[in-house]
Amino acid sequence: MIPEIGHYALVLALLMAVVQGTLPFVGASRGNVAWMEVARPAAYGQFLMIGLAFVALTWAFVVSDFSLQVVIQNSHSLKPMLYKVSGVWGNHEGSLVLWMVMLSGFGAAVAAFGRNIPPTLKARVLGVQGLVGVGFLLFMLLTSNPFVRVFPAPADGNDLNPLLQDPGLAFHPPFLYLGYVGFSVAFSFAAGALIEGRVDPAWGRWLRPWVLIAWASLTMGIAMGSWWAYYELGWGGWWFWDPVENASLMPWLAGTALLHSAIVVEKRDALKTWTILLAVLTFALSLMGTFLVRSGVLTSVHAFAVDPARGTAILILLLLAVGGSLLLYAMRAHTLKVGGVFAPVSREGALVLNNLLLSVSCAVVLIGTLMPLVLDAFGHKISVGAPYFNFITPFLAIPLILVMGVGPFLPWKRADLGAVLPRLGVAALLTVVAILWALWAHGVKPVMALVGAGLAAWAFCGAFAEIAERIKLFRIPLGDSLSRAASLPRGAWGTALAHAGLGIAVAGMVGTSFWLSEEIRVMKVGDQTPLAGYTFTLDKVEELRGPNYVTETGTFTIRDGDDLVATIDAEQRWYPVAKMKTTEAAIHTTFVSDLYAVLGDRTEDGTGWVVRLYHHPLVPWIWFGSIVMVLGGLLSLSDRRLRVGVPQKRAAPVRGPVAQAAE
Amino acid sequence: MKLTRRIAALALAGLLSAPALAVLPNEKLADPAMEARAREISKELRCLVCQNQSIDDSNAELARDLRVLVRERLVAGDSDEQVLAYVHDRYGDFVLLRPPVTGYTAALWFGPALVLLLAGTGTAVYMRNRRRDAEAAPATSRLTPEEEARLQALLAAQDGTGSGEGKRA
Numbered sequence: 088m089i090p091e092i093g094h095y096a097l098v099l100a101l102l103m104a105v106v107q108g109t110l111p112f113v114g115a116s117r118g119n120v121a122w123m124e125v126a127r128p129a130a131y132g133q134f135l136m137i138g139l140a141f142v143a144l145t146w147a148f149v150v151s152d153f154s155l156q157v158v159i160q161n162s163h164s165l166k167p168m169l170y171k172v173s174g175v176w177g178n179h180e181g182s183l184v185l186w187m188v189m190l191s192g193f194g195a196a197v198a199a200f201g202r203n204i205p206p207t208l209k210a211r212v213l214g215v216q217g218l219v220g221v222g223f224l225l226f227m228l229l230t231s232n233p234f235v236r237v238f239p240a241p242a243d244g245n246d247l248n249p250l251l252q253d254p255g256l257a258f259h260p261p262f263l264y265l266g267y268v269g270f271s272v273a274f275s276f277a278a279g280a281l282i283e284g285r286v287d288p289a290w291g292r293w294l295r296p297w298v299l300i301a302w303a304s305l306t307m308g309i310a311m312g313s314w315w316a317y318y319e320l321g322w323g324g325w326w327f328w329d330p331v332e333n334a335s336l337m338p339w340l341a342g343t344a345l346l347h348s349a350i351v352v353e354k355r356d357a358l359k360t361w362t363i364l365l366a367v368l369t370f371a372l373s374l375m376g377t378f379l380v381r382s383g384v385l386t387s388v389h390a391f392a393v394d395p396a397r398g399t400a401i402l403i404l405l406l407l408a409v410g411g412s413l414l415l416y417a418m419r420a421h422t423l424k425v426g427g428v429f430a431p432v433s434r435e436g437a438l439v440l441n442n443l444l445l446s447v448s449c450a451v452v453l454i455g456t457l458m459p460l461v462l463d464a465f466g467h468k469i470s471v472g473a474p475y476f477n478f479i480t481p482f483l484a485i486p487l488i489l490v491m492g493v494g495p496f497l498p499w500k501r502a503d504l505g506a507v508l509p510r511l512g513v514a515a516l517l518t519v520v521a522i523l524w525a526l527w528a529h530g531v532k533p534v535m536a537l538v539g540a541g542l543a544a545w546a547f548c549g550a551f552a553e554i555a556e557r558i559k560l561f562r563i564p565l566g567d568s569l570s571r572a573a574s575l576p577r578g579a580w581g582t583a584l585a586h587a588g589l590g591i592a593v594a595g596m597v598g599t600s601f602w603l604s605e606e607i608r609v610m611k612v613g614d615q616t617p618l619a620g621y622t623f624t625l626d627k628v629e630e631l632r633g634p635n636y637v638t639e640t641g642t643f644t645i646r647d648g649d650d651l652v653a654t655i656d657a658e659q660r661w662y663p664v665a666k667m668k669t670t671e672a673a674i675h676t677t678f679v680s681d682l683y684a685v686l687g688d689r690t691e692d693g694t695g696w697v698v699r700l701y702h703h704p705l706v707p708w709i710w711f712g713s714i715v716m717v718l719g720g721l722l723s724l725s726d727r728r729l730r731v732g733v734p735q736k737r738a739a740p741v742r743g744p745v746a747q748a749a750e
Numbered sequence: 751m752k753l754t755r756r757i758a759a760l761a762l763a764g765l766l767s768a769p770a771l772a773v774l775p776n777e778k779l780a781d782p783a784m785e786a787r788a789r790e791i792s793k794e795l796r797c798l799v800c801q802n803q804s805i806d807d808s809n810a811e812l813a814r815d816l817r818v819l820v821r822e823r824l825v826a827g828d829s830d831e832q833v834l835a836y837v838h839d840r841y842g843d844f845v846l847l848r849p850p851v852t853g854y855t856a857a858l859w860f861g862p863a864l865v866l867l868l869a870g871t872g873t874a875v876y877m878r879n880r881r882r883d884a885e886a887a888p889a890t891s892r893l894t895p896e897e898e899a900r901l902q903a904l905l906a907a908q909d910g911t912g913s914g915e916g917k918r919a
Contacts, residue, residue, distance in 0.1 A: 322772060322807060324807065327802065327803075327807075328802075329801070329802045330802065425880070425883070428880055428881060430881075431877055436877075439873060439877070443869055443870065443873055446869060447862070447865050447866045447869055450861075450862070450865045451861075451862045451865070454857065454858060454861045454862065454865075455858065458855075458857060458858050462854055462855075465854070467843065467854050468842065468843060468844040469843045469844060469846075469849045469854075469855060470796045470802070470843070470844055470845070470846060470847050470849065471847070471849055471858065472796060472802060472804065472847030472848070473793070473804070473847060474793065474794050474847050474848035475847065475848050475849065475858070478848065479862055482862075483866075607773055607774070607775055607778065608775045609775050687774075697774060697775060
C-alpha cells in the first residue's frame with residue numbers, strides 16, 4: 088500500500104509541476120496577479136508530494152519490502168540500517184527521486200524566501216523551475232519508476248554494491264545533487280530574466296545566495312567522493328580523471344566562474360549577458376553530468392544501447408532545457424542593457440580573467456571527457472586519462488591561482504598594479520620561503536612540486552594578506568585592527584577563507600602527488616618494514632565476521648624510533664551475497680601526513696601476506712582545505728546583504744551603481 | 751555484437767571488483783631505478799578491460815600481464831619510449847592514457863590552446879568595444895532624474911544609519 092501512495096504522490100507532483108510551469112507565465116505576461124500567485128502553492132505542493140514519495144521509498148528500503156524491484160536489486164535484509172537508507176539513492180530510480188526532492192525543495196525555498204523579488208520575475212523563475220520538474224517527473228514515471236512491483240516477491244535482495252556500503256559514499260550523492268540541482272535555481276533566474284528582458288544589480292544579488300549554496304554543496308560532494316576513493320579503493324589515489332568524476336568537475340568549474348561573475352553583476356552592473364549564459368551552461372553541465380553517469384554511455388558507447396529508452400529520454404530532456412534556453416538567450420540577450428565600464432586592470436578585469444581561465448578549464452575537461460566517445464563513433468578507439476589532464480591543466484591552474492592572489496586587492500573600475508603589488512610583498516616573501524622549504528626537504532625534482540608548493544603558499548598568504556590590508560594590521564594599534572576585523576563584511580571573510588582553503592587543498596595535492604613513499608612487499612606476522620622514518624610491524628592477522636561480510640583483519644603497529652605512533656587495522660572483506668571483495672585501508676593521520684596500510688592476499692605458501700604501505704605527506708589537507716572552502720562559501724552566504732529574511736529596508740532592490748557603496 | 755557485449759561485461763567486472771592490490775611484490779624488478787621507470791611507464795598505460803584505470807592501479811589479470819611485459823622490455827634494454835611504442839604497436843591507441851598526437855586527436859591536443867586563444871581574443875575585443883562605446887557615450891550619469899533623486903535619498907539614508915564601511919575606491 089505504501090509504495091502505491093508514493094507512486095500516486097509522484098503523479099500528483101507531476102500535475103502540480105504542470106500547473107507551476109504554465110499558469111505563472113501567462114499570469115506574468117498579462118499582469119494577472121492571481122495566476123502569478125499560483126506558483127507559490129504549486130511549488131509547496133510539488134515539494135510536499137515528492138517528499139511523500141521519497142518517504143514511501145525510504146520506508147520500502149527500511150522494512151526491506153522485496154516486492155519492489157529497486158529494493159530487490161539494491162538491498163538485502165542483513166544490510167546495516169545506514170546502508171539500507173543510503174541504498175534509496177544508491178541506484179538510478181531512487182537517485183532521481185532524491186534529485187526531484189531537491190529540485191522541488193529549491194522551488195519551494197524560492198517561493199518562501201524570495202519575498203523581495205518582483206512578482207513577475209518570481210512567477211517566471213518558479214515557472215521555469217516547474218518546467219524542469221515536469222521534464223524530470225515525466226522521465227521518472229515513464230522510464231524509471233521506482234515503485235514497480237514484482238510478483239512473486241523473492242525472499243531476499245541482491246545487496247548493494249559493497250564498495251558503496253560506506254559512510255563517505257552514503258552522503259556523497261546527496262551533496263553532489265544538492266549542488267547540481269542548486270544550479271537549477273540559477274538557470275531559472277537566468278531564463279526568468281531573459282523572458283523579463285531585465286537584468287540589474289538586484290538580480291545579481293538575488294541570484295548569489297542560490298549559487299553559493301549550490302557551489303558549497305557541490306564542493307562538499309566532490310570532496311567526499313574523492314575522500315571515499317582515497318580510503319576505499321586501496322591505493323591512496325584521490326582523483327583519477329575518470330569521466331564520472333569529470334562530469335561533476337565541469338559544473339563545479341562553471342559554477343565557480345558563475346559565483347564570481349555574479350559579483351560583477353551585483354557590484355558593477357556589468358558582465359550581465361555573460362553571467363546569464365554561464366548560469367544556463369552551468370545547469371546544462373549539471374544535467375549532462377547526470378546524463379553521462381546515468382545513461383551508461385561512459386562505461387561504453389555500447390552500454391547505452393542496453394537501455395536506449397532512458398538514455399534517449401535524458402538526451403531529449405537535455406536538448407530541450409539547453410536548446411530552449413540558448414534559443415531564448417539568442418533572441419533576448421541583446422535587449423539587455425550594457426552596464427558599467429572598467430579598465431582591463433581592475434577588480435572586474437581580474438574577475439573576467441578568472442572567468443576566462445575557469446571556462447577554458449571547463450572546456451578542456453569537456454574535450455578530454457567527450458573526445459573518446461566522439462572518436463569511437465568514427466571508429467577510433469582512444470583513451471584519455473590522467474597523463475593527458477595532468478599535462479594540460481597546469482597551464483590554466485597556475486595563472487588562475489596567481490591572479491587569485493592579486494584580484495581581491497584591485498579596486499573596482501580602474502587599478503594601478505604598481506601601487507597594488509607592493510602590498511603583496513609579505514605574501515610573496517612567504518611564497519619564496521615555502522618554495523625554499525620544499526627545495527630543502529624534497530630536492531629540486533620534480534620542478535612541478537616546487538611550483539605547486541609556491542602556488543599553495545601564494546593562495547593561502549594572499550587571502551590573508553588581503554584581510555590584513557583591510558584591517559590595517561600592524562599599522563594601527565592591534566585592538567583597532569581587531570575591531571575592524573569584527574566589522575568587516577562576512578562576504579570578505581568568506582572570500583579569504585575560500586581562497587585560503589584552495590591553497591590548503593593545493594598543498595595537499597602537491598604533497599601526495601610528488602612526495603609519496605610506498606613499499607610493496609610480503610610480510611609475515613612479526614615482520615618489520617621501514618618507511619619514511621617510521622617502522623611498520625605486522626602484529627597479527629585474524630578472521631572476523633561483520634554484519635553482512637567476513638573479514639581478514641591485519642593489525643599493524645607503527646613506531647617512530649622506539650615511540651609507538653599508532654596501532655591500525657587493515658581489512659580485506661568478502662561480501663558473500665554480492666560475491667565481492669573489498670579492502671578497508673588502515674589509515675593513521677598525523678594531520679601533516681597519513682600513514683596508510685593495505686592488507687592483500689595471503690601468499691600461496693600460507694605464511695605471509697602481500698601488503699602495501701604508504702606515507703602520504705600533506706594528504707589530509709586536500710579535504711581539510713575543501714572544508715575550509717565550503718565554510719568560506721557558507722560564511723559569505725550569511726553576509727548581511729544576502730541573508731534571507733533580512734529587513735526589507737536594507738534588502739530593497741537598489742538599482743544602478745549604488746550597489747557598490749554597500750561594500 | 752557478441753564481442754562488444756563481452757567487452758562491456760568485462761569492463762563492468764573491472765569497474766565493480768575492488769582494485770585491491772595492483773603491483774605485486776613478485777613482479778618487482780631488483781634494480782630500484784628500473785622499477786621506478788616501470789612504475790612511471792605503467793601510469794601511462796591503460797588496463798584494457800577496466801574502466802579508465804592504468805595498469806599501475808589495476809589488479810586485473812591482463813594488467814598484470816602488461817606490467818610484466820613492460821618490465822621484460824626494460825630488462826631487455828629498451829628505453830621508456832621504446833617500451834611505450836612496443837605496447838602501442840601491439841594494442842593500438844586504446845592502451846595509451848596519453849593519446850598519440852595524430853590527425854584525429856588534433857582536437858584533443860590543439861583544442862585547449864585554440865579555445866584559450868579564441869576566448870582570450872573574444873574577451874579582448876569585447877573589452878575594447880565596450881570602452882570605445884563608453885567613451886562615445888556622454889560621460890554624465892545615465893540615470894533618469896527620478897532615479898538620481900532616489901539614489902541621493904538612499905545614500906543620505908545610508909549615511910544616516912552610520913554605515914561607515916569604506917567605499918573602497
